[in-house]
Amino acid sequence: MNQGAVNPFSLFFDLGTGLSKEKTSTKRYLADLKGMFADDQALDKLIEVYQEPVYEFYELDLPQTPSNLLFGTSIVYPGKVGNEYFMTKGHYHSLLETAEVYYCLQGQGYLLMENPEGDWAAEKLIPGQTVYVPPRYAHRSINTGTTPLITFFVFRADAGHNYGTIAEKGFRKLIVEENGAPVIVDNPKWKHSSS
Amino acid sequence: MNQGAVNPFSLFFDLGTGLSKEKTSTKRYLADLKGMFADDQALDKLIEVYQEPVYEFYELDLPQTPSNLLFGTSIVYPGKVGNEYFMTKGHYHSLLETAEVYYCLQGQGYLLMENPEGDWAAEKLIPGQTVYVPPRYAHRSINTGTTPLITFFVFRADAGHNYGTIAEKGFRKLIVEENGAPVIVDNPKWKHSSS
Numbered sequence: 001m002n003q004g005a006v007n008p009f010s011l012f013f014d015l016g017t018g019l020s021k022e023k024t025s026t027k028r029y030l031a032d033l034k035g036m037f038a039d040d041q042a043l044d045k046l047i048e049v050y051q052e053p054v055y056e057f058y059e060l061d062l063p064q065t066p067s068n069l070l071f072g073t074s075i076v077y078p079g080k081v082g083n084e085y086f087m088t089k090g091h092y093h094s095l096l097e098t099a100e101v102y103y104c105l106q107g108q109g110y111l112l113m114e115n116p117e118g119d120w121a122a123e124k125l126i127p128g129q130t131v132y133v134p135p136r137y138a139h140r141s142i143n144t145g146t147t148p149l150i151t152f153f154v155f156r157a158d159a160g161h162n163y164g165t166i167a168e169k170g171f172r173k174l175i176v177e178e179n180g181a182p183v184i185v186d187n188p189k190w191k192h193s194s195s
Numbered sequence: 196m197n198q199g200a201v202n203p204f205s206l207f208f209d210l211g212t213g214l215s216k217e218k219t220s221t222k223r224y225l226a227d228l229k230g231m232f233a234d235d236q237a238l239d240k241l242i243e244v245y246q247e248p249v250y251e252f253y254e255l256d257l258p259q260t261p262s263n264l265l266f267g268t269s270i271v272y273p274g275k276v277g278n279e280y281f282m283t284k285g286h287y288h289s290l291l292e293t294a295e296v297y298y299c300l301q302g303q304g305y306l307l308m309e310n311p312e313g314d315w316a317a318e319k320l321i322p323g324q325t326v327y328v329p330p331r332y333a334h335r336s337i338n339t340g341t342t343p344l345i346t347f348f349v350f351r352a353d354a355g356h357n358y359g360t361i362a363e364k365g366f367r368k369l370i371v372e373e374n375g376a377p378v379i380v381d382n383p384k385w386k387h388s389s390s
Contacts, residue, residue: 006294006329008308008316015210015300015323066261067292067330069349097262099201101349103298105210113203121203128210130347134201135262152325154264154296154349 039082090140094160234277285335289355
């Protein structure tokens with residue numbers, strides 16, 4: 001075998017819960033999402049009483065080459081900060097020219113995407129819906145339902161994660177609840193970049 | 196946008212049937228699998244009475260670049276040719292150094308894999324099980340159950356399909372029914388390659 005060669009293997013991710021007993025998930029809490037929701041005061045208040053993860057996902061340890069693929073599940077729990085739905089931090093790939101595929105297993109929500117050119121899209125997630133995140137698109141999962149939003153994802157193993165750009169600028173759009181239903185609105189905190 | 200740039204999109208693949216109403220599947224019939232089962236006579240007899248697809252799958256039309264990913268579902272129907280379970284033709288990727296991920300949605304079976312170095316593996320498929328097909332591995336789905344075996348797959352868009360090597364040589368191993376259960380046996384037809 002070549003150095004760094006990977007053998008066939010399998011991993012179980014429960015279709016109903018998204019969870020794997022074979023791996024430890026990475027969990028993100030409200031405190032990890034400071035500054036990312038529109039309503040900072042609502043976040044500060046909720047942090048005092050809400051100790052559960054906002055979301056969790058699985059990361060694999062495979063050689064970070066263009067030949068390999070990384071995969072796992074992402075589970076975004078239901079909830080809101082003010083009128084804004086629970087969501088993932090969202091990120092660009094460090095290698096901007098790499099794509100990602102999300103297959104929705106449970107729940108409902110949106111995959112919010114935008115690229116540096118100013119294009120954006122919000123694709124609906126329901127069980128069976130597959131969303132293609134093309135190269136150059138930052139992406140964030142948003143749970144607009146009342147049950148966990150569970151997706152199965154795959155991306156190139158050398159893609160890497162760039163969380164910094166979104167942490168600094170935010171996404172152009174937010175998804176918030178109005179009259180009991182999700183609506184897409186402009187993000188008042190969104191920052192133009194000079195880069 | 197760059198030439199060849201892809202916009203975000205989504206496609207629905209039913210979790211229960213694997214089918215998409217938005218795309219036309221590619222269907223393979225027994226006649227397409229001539230020479231691939233161990234028992235040619237059993238195949239010839241079954242072809243006369245069995246007109247349904249052995250399997251079907253979806254192919255996307257995205258730019259065949261290393262930046263993009265192709266995805267879809269594969270549905271292998273239950274059945275046997277002699278004592279050998281219904282299966283896909285199986286293939287190498289034309290770009291040998293590319294991987295593929297299979298997430299099992301329904302049914303039960305195996306993903307049979309082998310590489311040119313002589314390594315092989317058979318990973319069990321049950322709902323929730325994800326199988327990693329590493330770079331360099333030919334792969335075939337085999338339905339050992341009584342219901343459709345449905346998987347969701349993702350691979351690099353430039354990987355391409357090399358069906359010829361398997362069509363000529365076969366896989367080293369077969370999965371057949373013995374005493375009502377699947378067993379992995381040597382393929383009597385398997386041909387060594389001088390290449």
